Each structure stands twice: as C-alpha cells, then as structure tokens.
Amino acid sequence: MTFSSTLRQSQEQSHSLLCIGLDSDLKKIPKHLLGAANPILEFNKRIVDATKDLVCAYKLNLAFYEALGETGWRTVKETLAAIPPDIITIGDAKRGDIGNTAEMYAKGLFEDFRFDAATVNAYMGFDSVEPFIKDEGHGAFILTLTSNPGAKDFEYLKIEEKPLYEHVIAKVKKWNVKKNCGLVIGATRPKELQRVRKLVPDMPLLIPGVGAQGGDLTAAVRYGCDKNGEMALINSSRGIIYASGGEDFADSARKAALTLRDRMNSVREKYF
Amino acid sequence: MTFSSTLRQSQEQSHSLLCIGLDSDLKKIPKHLLGAANPILEFNKRIVDATKDLVCAYKLNLAFYEALGETGWRTVKETLAAIPPDIITIGDAKRGDIGNTAEMYAKGLFEDFRFDAATVNAYMGFDSVEPFIKDEGHGAFILTLTSNPGAKDFEYLKIEEKPLYEHVIAKVKKWNVKKNCGLVIGATRPKELQRVRKLVPDMPLLIPGVGAQGGDLTAAVRYGCDKNGEMALINSSRGIIYASGGEDFADSARKAALTLRDRMNSVREKYF
Numbered sequence: 001m002t003f004s005s006t007l008r009q010s011q012e013q014s015h016s017l018l019c020i021g022l023d024s025d026l027k028k029i030p031k032h033l034l035g036a037a038n039p040i041l042e043f044n045k046r047i048v049d050a051t052k053d054l055v056c057a058y059k060l061n062l063a064f065y066e067a068l069g070e071t072g073w074r075t076v077k078e079t080l081a082a083i084p085p086d087i088i089t090i091g092d093a094k095r096g097d098i099g100n101t102a103e104m105y106a107k108g109l110f111e112d113f114r115f116d117a118a119t120v121n122a123y124m125g126f127d128s129v130e131p132f133i134k135d136e137g138h139g140a141f142i143l144t145l146t147s148n149p150g151a152k153d154f155e156y157l158k159i160e161e162k163p164l165y166e167h168v169i170a171k172v173k174k175w176n177v178k179k180n181c182g183l184v185i186g187a188t189r190p191k192e193l194q195r196v197r198k199l200v201p202d203m204p205l206l207i208p209g210v211g212a213q214g215g216d217l218t219a220a221v222r223y224g225c226d227k228n229g230e231m232a233l234i235n236s237s238r239g240i241i242y243a244s245g246g247e248d249f250a251d252s253a254r255k256a257a258l259t260l261r262d263r264m265n266s267v268r269e270k271y272f
Numbered sequence: 273m274t275f276s277s278t279l280r281q282s283q284e285q286s287h288s289l290l291c292i293g294l295d296s297d298l299k300k301i302p303k304h305l306l307g308a309a310n311p312i313l314e315f316n317k318r319i320v321d322a323t324k325d326l327v328c329a330y331k332l333n334l335a336f337y338e339a340l341g342e343t344g345w346r347t348v349k350e351t352l353a354a355i356p357p358d359i360i361t362i363g364d365a366k367r368g369d370i371g372n373t374a375e376m377y378a379k380g381l382f383e384d385f386r387f388d389a390a391t392v393n394a395y396m397g398f399d400s401v402e403p404f405i406k407d408e409g410h411g412a413f414i415l416t417l418t419s420n421p422g423a424k425d426f427e428y429l430k431i432e433e434k435p436l437y438e439h440v441i442a443k444v445k446k447w448n449v450k451k452n453c454g455l456v457i458g459a460t461r462p463k464e465l466q467r468v469r470k471l472v473p474d475m476p477l478l479i480p481g482v483g484a485q486g487g488d489l490t491a492a493v494r495y496g497c498d499k500n501g502e503m504a505l506i507n508s509s510r511g512i513i514y515a516s517g518g519e520d521f522a523d524s525a526r527k528a529a530l531t532l533r534d535r536m537n538s539v540r541e542k543y544f
C-alpha cells in the first residue's frame with residue numbers, strides 16, 4: 001500500500017486531521033515527572049495514551065531527542081512502541097545529504113526507528129531525497145514553504161515568475177511516482193496554501209504552525225485538504241502537549257486535542 | 273577568538289588544509305575490528321592517532337553515528353575526546369529547522385558534543401541558522417553549492433541572473449557579523465569555486481568531494497584558498513579512512529593523508 005493510501009486510511013479511521021507534535025522538552029514538561037527514570041518517555045506515553053483516539057498521526061521532532069544525549073535514541077524507540085500501529089508516525093528530522101549519506105539517514109529513520117514517514121530538506125536535490133522515497137510504503141514530506149520568519153530569505157525568491165518553493169513543488173511532483181511524497185507548508189501562509197493545493201490536488205500536506213506560531217486553523221483545513229476534505233495533516237505541538245504544566249497535563253492535552261479536532265471537523269463539515 | 277581565527281591558527285600550526293571525514297561505517301571498516309567492544313570507536317581512535325599531525329580538522333558526518341543507534345551518541349563523544357584540542361572538529365549534521373528547534377540542534381552539537389563547527393542547511397532562512405552563529409567561537413558552514421548530482425535541481429536555478437547558491441552567499445555575507453560563517457562548496461565545481469572565492473575573499477570554505485566523488489584537488493587548493501593560501505578546508509573521507517581494509521588500515525590511512533596533504537602543499541607553494 002502506498003504511503004498516501006495509508007495516510008488516507010488513518011484519517012478516515014480516526015475521523016481526524018490532527019497530528020500531535022511530541023516536541024517534548026525537559027524544561028517544559030510538568031515538574032512532578034522529573035523524578036521518573038525517563039521523564040520524557042513517561043510524558044510521551046501519558047500524552048499518547050490520552051490522545052490516541054483523536055489523531056491520525058504523531059510527529060517527533062528529532063532535535064528534542066538528540067538533546068537528551070545517550071537516552072534520546074531509546075526514548076524515540078519506546079515512544080514509537082507506545083503508538084498504536086494504525087496511527088502514522090513522522091520523524092521530523094529535516095535531513096538532506098549526498099546520496100550515500102541520505103541512504104544512512106533513511107535507514108535510521110525507517111528501518112531502525114520504524115517511522116512511517118520523515119521530513120526532508122531538498123536543497124541538495126534528487127539524490128538527497130531519493131533514499132526516502134524508494135519504498136512506496138514510506139513517505140517523505142519535503143520542506144516547501146515553511147512557517148517561520150526565515151521563509152522569506154530563500155523560499156519566496158522568484159525564478160521565472162515563480163517562487164523557489166513552487167520550483168520545489170514542480171520537482172516533487174515529478175519525483176512522486178510511488179505516491180509517497182508530501183509537502184510541508186506552514187499554516188502561517190494561508191493564501192499560498194490555497195494555491196499549493198491547486199498545484200497538487202492529491203498530495204499529503206503536512207501543515208505545522210497553527211498553535212504557538214499563530215497560523216489560521218480554518219484556512220489550514222479549508223485550503224489544505226483535498227477535494228474530499230482529507231490529506232491535510234495539521235500539526236500542533238506546544239499548544240497541546242503543554243496545555244497544562246500540572247499533574248492534570250494529560251487530561252488537559254486531551255481537552256486541547258479534542259477541541260482542535262472538533263474545530264477542524266466543523267470546518268470540514270462546512271466546506272466539504 | 274572568532275571561529276575564523278581559530279581555523280587560521282589550526283591551519284598554520286598543522287601546515288595543512290586537510291580535513292579528514294570520519295564517515296565510519298560498520299560495513300566498511302576492517303573485519304578484524306568487529307570483535308572490539310565498540311568497533312567504530314576503536315577504528316576512529318586508530319585513524320585519529322595515525323593522522324592527527326597531518327590535519328587541521330576532522331569532520332564527523334552524523335548520519336553514520338545515528339545509524340549505530342544507542343551507542344552512536346557515546347561514539348561521537350568519545351571520538352571527539354580523542355582529538356587534540358587544537359584541531360578543529362566539525363559536526364556534519366546539515367541541520368536546519370525553525371528558530372526554537374534549531375536552538376536545540378545547536379545546543380546538542382556545540383554544548384553537548386562540543387564540536388567547534390557544524391554544517392547547516394539554510395533553505396529555511398535566517399532563524400534556522402542564527403542559533404549556530406550567535407557565539408563567535410563556533411562556526412557554521414552553510415550548504416551552498418554541493419558536490420552531488422542533485423545540486424543541479426535547485427542550487428543552480430537562476431534568480432535575476434544569479435544562481436540560487438549565489439543568493440545564499442549574499443545572505444551569508446550579511447549574517448557573518450561575528451566572522452564565524454563558512455560555506456560548503458563541492459570540489460566537483462572548480463569553475464564556480466573560483467568565482468565564489470572572489471565573492472568571499474576571507475571566508476572559510478569547506479570543500480568536500482576530492483576523493484570518491486572525483487573532485488579536482490589542484491583546483492580545490494588553487495581556487496579554494498584565500499590570498500594567503502589558507503581558509504580552504506579540503507575534506508577527504510573514504511579515500512583516506514578506507515585506504516586499506518586490512519590490519520594495516522591505520523598506516524595506510526596515514527600514507528593516504530600524507531600524500532594528500534603534501535600534494536595540497538605543493539599546489540600552495542606553486543600558487544601562493
């Protein structure tokens with residue numbers, strides 16, 4: 001089954017577009033967890049347990065796990081083991097390197113960690129992306145138009161009337177022979193998102209930036225979905241996992257996730 | 273002291289432009305090491321011990337260490353501990369993410385691992401690079417014109433008569449207020465290297481691709497150096513560390529490194 005079909009299935013089963021970003025940081029998790037053998041793992045398991053019926057995907061940004069040093073690797077592995085198999089897992093690694101090295105990164109993310117998908121930086125071109133898309137069952141979300149202020153530095157540069165990120169899209173469309181490519185488009189760019197969806201009617205879009213970064217949720221759903229109201233993966237990290245810093249953190253995360261999922265679903269009901 | 277000055281000092285002390293890439297792979301290291309408690313660490317220590325008077329820098333591509341799973345983190349740490357402090361260490365991570373996440377990556381590379389410098393992918397713009405250059409003592413080599421075939425996909429796209437990689441250079445020049453930015457330019461691009469050196473007369477250039485990738489060593493030295501015949505960091509990985517697959521691997525690596533260093537120095541004597 002192609003990654004694209006797996007994602008569609010996961011969204012239909014969960015009736016949700018929500019992806020929760022487990023950007024778990026020792027400085028931000030509730031203090032009472034710091035006595036646990038592995039506080040981040042404990043935190044992640046509790047969050048997953050409280051939210052797993054509300055999401056189609058979890059995304060782990062590897063920066064947060066690398067920062068844990070030696071225990072980081074095991075924390076990723078054990079967090080993934082706690083996620084039910086029908087939920088998509090995304091290794092948000094933003095890797096990109098020459099072919100033989102990209103191969104090592106893809107192997108680490110897909111075979112060792114067993115993520116379903118990864119985020120990839122395509123600046124270095126096809127051979128840096130190819131190892132991530134050679135197996136149809138694994139997906140690659142290519143950085144296209146990101147949610148951060150720095151997006152203006154290069155992503156919007158105009159080449160023959162079209163911004164660089166649209167050139168990235170044109171290449172990714174060509175690379176997508178196995179139906180396992182996706183794009184990362186920030187929720188802080190609603191106008192551009194609308195145009196991107198027209199350029200790639202069926203492709204999965206990973207849309208971060210609706211929480212702490214201030215992106216527009218309604219626009220993310222309305223413009224990010226395909227014609228069936230699917231294929232937009234809308235990520236929230238800090239807004240959900242740190243909804244409360246107290247002992248009720250998991251309940252609060254569930255409430256925040258539920259509210260977000262329901263808001264997305266009402267936008268879907270209205271427009272699709 | 274700025275990273276740029278530290279690098280110059282390291283090149284003058286070692287009388288070498290050579291950077292050895294420790295892209296150490298369990299599948300490629302000599303078989304007789306596989307019985308060691310940590311074969312990659314053993315391999316790296318022996319290579320460092322055999323070559324440390326011949327280089328100005330060592331570069332560790334993190335893909336190879338992530339592939340080791342749980343022991344990878346410790347292997348990086350202990351490899352770095354075996355490198356004399358006056359030799360520059362580069363974490364070849366090619367990271368790039370939104371500001372708060374890039375901050376985590378920079379912390380991991382500079383504070384936890386204690387690399388002197390890192391490679392950075394600037395597709396996402398300034399806030400993805402900023403955490404790597406906020407301390408003048410640590411350097412960031414920004415991916416500019418890479419050695420791989422995929423470089424043609426985006427890096428050469430023309431924007432107002434100039435290829436994308438020259439727009440990257442223009443931004444990096446602005447960001448370089450603390451004299452700690454460098455550029456990655458593949459040795460497979462000698463003509464472009466010559467032009468890049470004119471654009472950034474003093475900036476450190478990390479130049480991979482002279483070994484297995486077939487880049488031109490003479491051109492890398494002649495066009496990559498500044499006017500004093502310095503500030504080009506010429507990297508070779510596979511051509512040195514796998515010079516022999518037998519028990520003599522460290523001696524063979526030393527011979528390969530010596531030959532390369534001496535060839536570079538004769539080019540320097542001729543042109544500078």
